[in-house]
Amino acid sequence: MRLEVDITGKIFRNAAGEQHDVIAGVAFALDAGEVGVFVGPSGCGKSTMIRILAGLDHDFRGRVLRPAGARIGIVFQEPRLLPWRSVEENVRLVAPLADDKKLSALFEILELSAHRNHFPGELSLGLARRVALARAFAVEPDFLILDEPLASLDDALAARLREQIATLVDGRSVMTLLVTHDVEDAVRLGDRLFLLSPRPARLLAELAIPTPRRLRRDAEIAAIKSDVMRRINGDLTGRDG
Amino acid sequence: MPRLLSFAILLATWWIASLLTGEAKLPSPPTVLAAMIVEAKSGALFLNLGATLARVALAFTLAMTLGVVIGYLMGRVRLADRLGDPWLILLLNLPALVVIVLAYIWAGLTEVAAIAAIAINKLPNAVVTLREGTRALDAALDEMATAFALPRWRAFRHVVLPQLAPYIAAAARSGLSLVWKIVLVAELLGRPNGVGFEIGTAFQLFDIPLLLAYSLSFAAVVLVIETLLVQPFEQRLSRWRPRAA
Numbered sequence: 001m002r003l004e005v006d007i008t009g010k011i012f013r014n015a016a017g018e019q020h021d022v023i024a025g026v027a028f029a030l031d032a033g034e035v036g037v038f039v040g041p042s043g044c045g046k047s048t049m050i051r052i053l054a055g056l057d058h059d060f061r062g063r064v065l066r067p068a069g070a071r072i073g074i075v076f077q078e079p080r081l082l083p084w085r086s087v088e089e090n091v092r093l094v095a096p097l098a099d100d101k102k103l104s105a106l107f108e109i110l111e112l113s114a115h116r117n118h119f120p121g122e123l124s125l126g127l128a129r130r131v132a133l134a135r136a137f138a139v140e141p142d143f144l145i146l147d148e149p150l151a152s153l154d155d156a157l158a159a160r161l162r163e164q165i166a167t168l169v170d171g172r173s174v175m176t177l178l179v180t181h182d183v184e185d186a187v188r189l190g191d192r193l194f195l196l197s198p199r200p201a202r203l204l205a206e207l208a209i210p211t212p213r214r215l216r217r218d219a220e221i222a223a224i225k226s227d228v229m230r231r232i233n234g235d236l237t238g239r240d241g
Numbered sequence: 242m243p244r245l246l247s248f249a250i251l252l253a254t255w256w257i258a259s260l261l262t263g264e265a266k267l268p269s270p271p272t273v274l275a276a277m278i279v280e281a282k283s284g285a286l287f288l289n290l291g292a293t294l295a296r297v298a299l300a301f302t303l304a305m306t307l308g309v310v311i312g313y314l315m316g317r318v319r320l321a322d323r324l325g326d327p328w329l330i331l332l333l334n335l336p337a338l339v340v341i342v343l344a345y346i347w348a349g350l351t352e353v354a355a356i357a358a359i360a361i362n363k364l365p366n367a368v369v370t371l372r373e374g375t376r377a378l379d380a381a382l383d384e385m386a387t388a389f390a391l392p393r394w395r396a397f398r399h400v401v402l403p404q405l406a407p408y409i410a411a412a413a414r415s416g417l418s419l420v421w422k423i424v425l426v427a428e429l430l431g432r433p434n435g436v437g438f439e440i441g442t443a444f445q446l447f448d449i450p451l452l453l454a455y456s457l458s459f460a461a462v463v464l465v466i467e468t469l470l471v472q473p474f475e476q477r478l479s480r481w482r483p484r485a486a
């Protein structure tokens with residue numbers, strides 16, 4: 001199972017009829033069991049790219065080869081829950097075959113057990129995000145797409161969820177794409193980091209982290225982090241100069 | 242309680258007005274009640290109410306079903322909207338009387354003609370409301386359903402239908418009141434029974450107690466159906482909404 005992406009252009013037309021480029025050129029490949037991470041400034045086109053990769057937007061130049069029949073689990077940037085269905089119904093809707101034990105365990109890990117029967121309107125944003133995560137995990141995806149899943153969660157919970165994502169990703173051979181602003185998240189979870197330029201998004205650099213997630217030491221993580229920071233900021237100074 | 246009070250006030254106003262204008266023009270409540278009882282005893286009241294209700298039920302169901310389907314299509318498919326729009330504008334502005342008369346001329350003084358005419362009068366409202374509702378569907382939720390590969394019917398049932406529900410309820414509510422009004426005209430013009438027919442007869446004989454007896458019985462039936470059927474249904478649909486304080 002392998003994802004091959006070569007997007008050469010994506011244009012949005014706004015309400016006034018003007019065109020603007022959102023993606024200039026992004027090409028990469030991702031194998032099963034790998035976690036690819038997009039790191040890029042706000043508004044550079046990450047969510048746009050995610051929509052293309054999930055097969056929701058076909059209006060772009062280039063080509064995306066997705067494994068046929070791959071089950072997609074997705075966490076959008078906003079939770080996108082059905083307000084008229086309870087938390088549990090929202091999850092069961094996309095995963096009708098999920099068995100009760102697994103679902104209970106999932107709710108337990110995401111600390112949602114007390115909220116199973118609540119409606120989304122009764123949840124905080126952080127809780128709603130966790131429901132969206134539960135929904136994406138519940139389908140046991142082959143292709144997991146996470147658009148800033150850990151935003152608006154406190155540090156401790158974010159760290160636990162990072163663990164959870166790592167467990168899921170390592171347990172099954174799933175292709176994962178993660179969008180994040182947090183370099184720490186990127187370096188702890190990713191196998192391959194894709195650094196993106198400001199809009200229109202270009203692939204600035206692709207960094208592979210060969211050490212398996214579980215074996216990464218703090219020193220190594222700090223080193224990679226500073227490398228990433230340097231590259232991102234280097235681009236900024238390069239642009240200014 | 243407030244309902245009972247407003248009913249009592251209506252009754253009192255009626256009674257006083259009848260005392261002021263005289264029985265001949267506005268019969269008092271007991272006179273009308275007596276006429277009602279006579280009609281009820283002969284069975285005519287229930288027969289006519291039943292005939293009218295059956296027409297309402299058939300025409301309403303037909304118009305709602307077609308209205309939801311056509312409105313949804315016009316909201317989703319651009320071509321359907323382009324094709325349907327002129328017809329919609331025509332039907333929306335065509336007086337009910339024209340539709341009813343034409344239906345009777347072309348299809349004869351038949352039950353089918355009556356029900357079709359009533360349904361056609363209600364249809365454009367349902368279509369417009371549902372088209373509006375379909376246009377307001379949340380694209381983000383559609384994307385969610387697509388990404389998770391929800392089967393079509395499942396997505397329609399759980400993602401689309403709940404969003405359309407308030408629009409369907411609104412179309413049903415305004416449509417029902419429209420049907421109540423039109424059914425009597427259709428009966429008056431071309432049916433040998435029903436509340437509209439009886440009111441027409443009473444009018445020709447200038448039998449005001451009979452006229453009021455049928456009008457009020459009909460109003461009572463409408464009220465009962467609205468409170469027992471329509472309102473609980475609407476409340477059920479909005480169960481998930483946080484209650485207004």
Ligand SMILES: Nc1ncnc2c1ncn2[C@@H]1O[C@H](COP(=O)(O)OP(=O)(O)OP(=O)(O)O)[C@@H](O)[C@H]1O
Nearest residue numbers: 012013014022041042043044045046047048049199
């Ligand atoms: N439907 C649309 N029509 C026109 N322009 C759009 C549309 N959607 C997004 N854009 C523009 O495309 C650019 C990229 O948007 P996108 O949501 O992909 O950014 P992002 O990288 O996900 O940002 P963030 O990190 O803030 O979520 C933005 O400048 C945005 O204004």
Ligand SMILES: [Mg+2]
Nearest residue numbers: 046047048077
């Ligand atoms: Mg985004």
